[in-house]
Amino acid sequence: MGYRQKNRHVGIVGIGETKFSSHREDVNQPEMVHEAVRQALDDAGLTINDIDCVVHGNMELFEMVHQPDMWHTLGTGAYGKSSFRLTTGGTTGGTLVSGADNLVASGMYDVVLAIGFEKLQEGHTTGGITNMADPLWARKLQSGALTAQAAVKVIAEFGEERARRAAMAYRIIMDKHACKNPNAHRAFHLEWDQMEDLMENSPPLIGDLRLIHMCSQSDGACAIIFASEKKAKEISSKPVWVRDHITVHREETLNLHNNYYPIDTTHRFAAEQLFGRNGIDNPLEYFDVFEMYDPSAWWGVDWLREFFLLEGDEHIRMVENRDIMIDGKMPINPSGGVISTNPIGATAIIRVAEAAKQIRGDAGEHQIPRNVEHGLASSFGGTMWTVLHILEKELNW
Amino acid sequence: MNQRVAVCAVAQIKNEPDIWYKRFQGMVLECFESIVGQTGVTFDMEKGVRSIVSCSDDVFDARTISDNAINDAAGAYFRGEEKSAQDGANALAYAMASILSGHDDLVLVVGHCKESQTESRRMCTNLAFDPFYGRPLGLDYLSAAGLQARAYMKNAGVSEEHLAAVVARSREKAALNPFARENEAVTEKDVLQSPLICDPIRSLHQYPVTDWAVGMLLCTEERAHEFTDNPVWLTGFGNCMDSYFLGDRDLSTSTALQRAARRSYAMAGIDDPKTAFDVIELNDPYAYQLPMWAENAGIIPEGGAGKWIDAGAMAARHINPSGGMLNGNPIMLGGLARSLEVVLQLRGEAGERQIENATRGLAHGNTGPAGQHHAVLVFEK
Numbered sequence: 001m002g003y004r005q006k007n008r009h010v011g012i013v014g015i016g017e018t019k020f021s022s023h024r025e026d027v028n029q030p031e032m033v034h035e036a037v038r039q040a041l042d043d044a045g046l047t048i049n050d051i052d053c054v055v056h057g058n059m060e061l062f063e064m065v066h067q068p069d070m071w072h073t074l075g076t077g078a079y080g081k082s083s084f085r086l087t088t089g090g091t092t093g094g095t096l097v098s099g100a101d102n103l104v105a106s107g108m109y110d111v112v113l114a115i116g117f118e119k120l121q122e123g124h125t126t127g128g129i130t131n132m133a134d135p136l137w138a139r140k141l142q143s144g145a146l147t148a149q150a151a152v153k154v155i156a157e158f159g160e161e162r163a164r165r166a167a168m169a170y171r172i173i174m175d176k177h178a179c180k181n182p183n184a185h186r187a188f189h190l191e192w193d194q195m196e197d198l199m200e201n202s203p204p205l206i207g208d209l210r211l212i213h214m215c216s217q218s219d220g221a222c223a224i225i226f227a228s229e230k231k232a233k234e235i236s237s238k239p240v241w242v243r244d245h246i247t248v249h250r251e252e253t254l255n256l257h258n259n260y261y262p263i264d265t266t267h268r269f270a271a272e273q274l275f276g277r278n279g280i281d282n283p284l285e286y287f288d289v290f291e292m293y294d295p296s297a298w299w300g301v302d303w304l305r306e307f308f309l310l311e312g313d314e315h316i317r318m319v320e321n322r323d324i325m326i327d328g329k330m331p332i333n334p335s336g337g338v339i340s341t342n343p344i345g346a347t348a349i350i351r352v353a354e355a356a357k358q359i360r361g362d363a364g365e366h367q368i369p370r371n372v373e374h375g376l377a378s379s380f381g382g383t384m385w386t387v388l389h390i391l392e393k394e395l396n397w
Numbered sequence: 398m399n400q401r402v403a404v405c406a407v408a409q410i411k412n413e414p415d416i417w418y419k420r421f422q423g424m425v426l427e428c429f430e431s432i433v434g435q436t437g438v439t440f441d442m443e444k445g446v447r448s449i450v451s452c453s454d455d456v457f458d459a460r461t462i463s464d465n466a467i468n469d470a471a472g473a474y475f476r477g478e479e480k481s482a483q484d485g486a487n488a489l490a491y492a493m494a495s496i497l498s499g500h501d502d503l504v505l506v507v508g509h510c511k512e513s514q515t516e517s518r519r520m521c522t523n524l525a526f527d528p529f530y531g532r533p534l535g536l537d538y539l540s541a542a543g544l545q546a547r548a549y550m551k552n553a554g555v556s557e558e559h560l561a562a563v564v565a566r567s568r569e570k571a572a573l574n575p576f577a578r579e580n581e582a583v584t585e586k587d588v589l590q591s592p593l594i595c596d597p598i599r600s601l602h603q604y605p606v607t608d609w610a611v612g613m614l615l616c617t618e619e620r621a622h623e624f625t626d627n628p629v630w631l632t633g634f635g636n637c638m639d640s641y642f643l644g645d646r647d648l649s650t651s652t653a654l655q656r657a658a659r660r661s662y663a664m665a666g667i668d669d670p671k672t673a674f675d676v677i678e679l680n681d682p683y684a685y686q687l688p689m690w691a692e693n694a695g696i697i698p699e700g701g702a703g704k705w706i707d708a709g710a711m712a713a714r715h716i717n718p719s720g721g722m723l724n725g726n727p728i729m730l731g732g733l734a735r736s737l738e739v740v741l742q743l744r745g746e747a748g749e750r751q752i753e754n755a756t757r758g759l760a761h762g763n764t765g766p767a768g769q770h771h772a773v774l775v776f777e778k
Binding site: 030054059060062064066073074080081083105106128245246250251253256264269273 | 448460468480490491497498652656660664764765770
């Protein structure tokens with residue numbers, strides 16, 4: 001039977017995002033969460049009494065709070081309500097959206113509030129990520145999220161000059177987008193004429209991964225309210241519909257499965273499966289916006305090819321031709337993306353929130369300057385994990 | 398919701414004090430292989446498992462993204478895997494929602510926890526409190542339970558003798574359960590004389606450190622016949638979060654459990670929980686919680702717990718035939734352990750402790766200090 005249609009449609013009716021920064025010292029964790037929840041409720045025109053169920057997620061070892069949904073009840077408003085806590089590392093935010101979608105579509109709840117947060121300044125991010133690796137044979141090799149693998153791969157395929165220019169062009173485009181987003185953490189106002197200087201002089205982290213390529217370490221929270229079709233239409237004049245979602249994980253601890261899927265990345269596998277079952281033959285043509293979880297400029301460039309199922313150097317050309325700019329053919333991350341803002345447990349739900357805002361047409365200064373009907377949002381986590389969401393303006397698929 | 402969700406198979410390893418000889422991945426793999434062996438389930442994209450729901454905890458595993466490490470052991474290689482980071486009852490409920498949503502028709506649930514590998518349970522659960530007020534006071538789950546035990550026992554007429562009866566019975570029942578942690582049998586006198594660890598909680602009132610892993614296969618009603626001739630139906634679920642500050646709560650009762658139970662009974666169409674269940678598994682990490690949860694779940698009248706224990710109702714009502722959490726399951730997996738026992742009882746596979754003609758059962762799980770969060774599941778044959 002494979003994939004089946006959901007039993008009922010689910011719409012996004014409220015969105016809240018905090019201001020993101022390196023140090024939200026003005027608020028504690030529940031207060032920060034509350035900021036996003038308050039905004040989402042106001043956006044939807046609801047009160048906390050209208051929420052049936054709260055779904056909460058982050059990564060515990062970043063702030064070293066065990067089962068933080070307990071304390072955060074003060075900010076989430078979960079008191080007296082049904083609640084779930086779902087966490088899958090970097091993909092947590094995407095899992096929260098999939099979870100809320102499942103919970104509403106199941107008929108168990110009509111209105112579900114999903115909240116992702118992280119306050120990375122309160123912990124040690126690289127230590128936290130390194131702690132993911134197997135203590136017996138990988139932890140001593142792991143350097144947090146810092147890896148130049150994608151750089152090595154892109155350089156090997158397209159040569160140093162072209163690869164480095166593509167990565168830096170991607171980086172500058174993301175910064176130009178971030179400058180339009182008042183919530184963005186880092187917005188440097190980079191100019192194109194700084195390209196050579198940055199390629200040469202930005203401090204190297206590992207191999208060809210330089211500081212300027214890498215995502216930030218941010219504080220912030222994001223909340224989205226989901227409702228059943230009937231409720232969504234009552235609550236919002238422009239609900240954004242969650243059409244479908246897929247999760248694809250891989251992590252070889254025991255080497256049980258190595259003979260089965262030797263070729264694809266989880267990104268490409270997820271995209272093939274999701275587009276295939278939804279009859280989307282040409283994703284590049286179909287989607288009007290893609291909010292990608294791009295932890296570094298190198299990954300951003302490399303993954304364009306995976307998500308859009310491209311071949312050869314098509315993805316490099318998209319960057320070189322600046323097709324991925326907010327007013328380009330395929331706008332990527334009009335919000336500025338993850339390189340500008342990365343409160344990890346919130347990062348992936350921000351992708352969905354931002355894609356939904358673009359579809360609603362109320363993203364403000366970073367609104368794509370044309371009609372946006374079909375949105376794609378990706379989440380990335382763990383070693384190589386993918387969650388993908390398709391969002392729609394109309395209920396017509 | 399016209400659909401019912403089927404539990405097609407369950408698997409577990411034996412609860413042990415310290416599974417030093419096996420990594421938690423290996424513990425999960427055993428359950429995984431058992432489920433595949435029992436059901437012949439595959440993991441292909443068309444008719445196989447495409448979605449796995451796991452239950453574990455980063456702090457107790459001392460591992461960022463604890464589910465990352467069990468990904469391939471749970472069959473999630475190039476498949477979906479999502480972790481419920483609460484008591485396992487919520488993992489089952491989330492799997493149930495995934496199926497009822499129509500998005501999935503077949504979901505594998507796995508859970509693991511090795512409490513033995515943490516330096517100290519106290520340290521881990523102290524981290525569940527906020528760093529401003531709760532942690533500096535030294536609060537942990539045990540001290541929160543101590544405060545609750547005091548508040549509850551006074552109101553409910555539950556005495557130390559009653560708790561001794563609860564603990565002794567837990568050990569008796571567990572002795573009949575081949576997967577239970579092997580503990581020494583204790584008399585009520587042993588319990589009464591065991592050292593106070595957090596007044597009024599004595600050492601034998603608390604669940605012992607335990608390692609365990611568990612797996613369950615859930616699917617839609619229409620596909621159940623592919624995997625079993627003996628499905629158990631998951632027909633009700635409700636959960637509820639209480640307030641955070643202990644001082645904001647009336648610790649002598651649990652409105653969260655009352656609401657969770659009401660939600661679950663409403664979904665399952667149960668009018669009177671006092672008579673509805675043939676088997677009841679309540680998650681009792683501390684002895685006082687067994688009668689307390691029984692009251693709040695509506696199984697006995699509020700305030701009547703002492704008399705209820707005196708009347709031998711724990712046996713008559715078939716409460717915790719597995720031995721319960723008191724005999725030892727790891728934290729996080731209590732709700733899954735309770736559910737697993739109910740499923741075995743309804744399938745008629747509970748061996749020496751089998752309850753005759755059991756057709757409907759309740760399983761309960763709780764998370765957080767002094768039961769801040771509760772979940773109630775209803776299973777039917």
